[in-house]
Amino acid sequence: MSGEILQLQPRLHCIAACVPQGARLADIGTDHGYLPVWLLQNGKIDFAIASDINAAPLEHARRTAQRYGVAARMDFRLCAGLDGIAPEEADTVAIAGMGGETIVAILQAAPWLRQSDRTLLLQPMTKAELLRPWLAENGYCIRQEHLVRDKGNIYAVMVVHPGNSAAPTAAEAWCGAGLLHDPLYGDYARSRVRKLESAAAGLRSARSADSALLASLESDACALRKKIKEWEDANGT
Ligand SMILES: C[S@@+](CC[C@H](N)C(=O)[O-])C[C@H]1O[C@@H](n2cnc3c(N)ncnc32)[C@H](O)[C@@H]1O
Structure with missing residues (x-):
């Protein structure tokens, strides 16, 4: 077991803070694998699936897991979106660091995500204004939204569950309905x-x-x- 502790950047730390204790996590588009590795190292989860559409980032995740001594508690899947993940394998799904349009395409291809209560942690790098209305129109509800500043940029992190919600106004599509009390x-x-x-x-x-x-x-x-x-x-x- 490695004694090294992974340090997480603020954006990923904000997402990690939204993961329920003991979650069965699938991190889609994991790349370096920092999110699941940090959660395992810090005892927030016991097991994680890390997936990526590309082989090189998935290999990167495997190396991170080995370096920090958590590889035995991770599964690595080379697949697009959730194509290689069965519904019963994950109750929490993180899709972070991608464009809003890619996140929508991944959710569209996995309609089973809506079939039982599941936590989705979505962090679009662009086009959040498309993602928010799409969620409302497609049976998802943004339960919480947080802002985090990282290297000069501000990112929105959405905690989403299946459920009904009103269509956002234009201002809410661009800036979220639940962010008015956020200091950022x-x-x-x-x-x-x-x-x-x-x-x-x-x-x-x-x-x-x-x-x-x-x-x-x-x-x-x-x-x-x-x-x-x-x-x-x-x-x-
Ligand atoms: C910028 S990285 C984000 C890494 C990490 N999730 C984060 O937030 O720091 C985006 C990753 O998503 C992967 N990716 C892009 N489209 C994908 C898809 N449709 N399904 C799965 N992975 C995808 C890319 O290969 C890349 O490794």
Whole structure:
């Protein structure tokens, strides 16, 4: 058994904190395997499945597990999404560090995730504004959402369960419905407005701008600026 303890970066630490004690975890797109290895080392889980669509990252995860002495308590699966994982094998599924569209595609390909209560921990690197409405339209409910700052960026971590939820407003799609009390909300929301504004500016300068898309970006930016103003007034900032 290795005596070395893995140090986790804030983004992964935030996800780890959302994993229920004793969970049967599947980490999809594990890459380096840091999340399951840290959870095993810290006694939060007893066993984990680490999967990846690519062989090299999965090998990386295997090496991390060996280095930190937890390889015997992990299973490594080379597969797309949850294709190589049976429903009874995992009650908690982490899908982190990927684009929102990839996360949606992985969830679409595994409709059994909705069939019994299961915890999904989703952390999109991009397109969270697509993921949130998709979850509401497809039988999932975001029970909690957290923001975490890591190397200058702010990431949203979603704790999702099967269940009904109302469709998010435009401001909620971009910034989450449950994040208003998060200390990072103001910085997160302002960075999301800047993203919308720069996408709209890019479209305006294009020769053949998609006018419907431009109108939608401008309307979302307007809704979000209004929400930020309300939040600033309520928080005295
Ligand atoms: C940037 S890494 C994220 C690693 C880790 N989950 C994290 O959050 O730090 C993304 C990983 O997802 C894997 N990946 C991408 N699409 C996938 C899919 N459809 N199914 C499984 N793994 C996928 C990639 O091979 C890569 O190793």
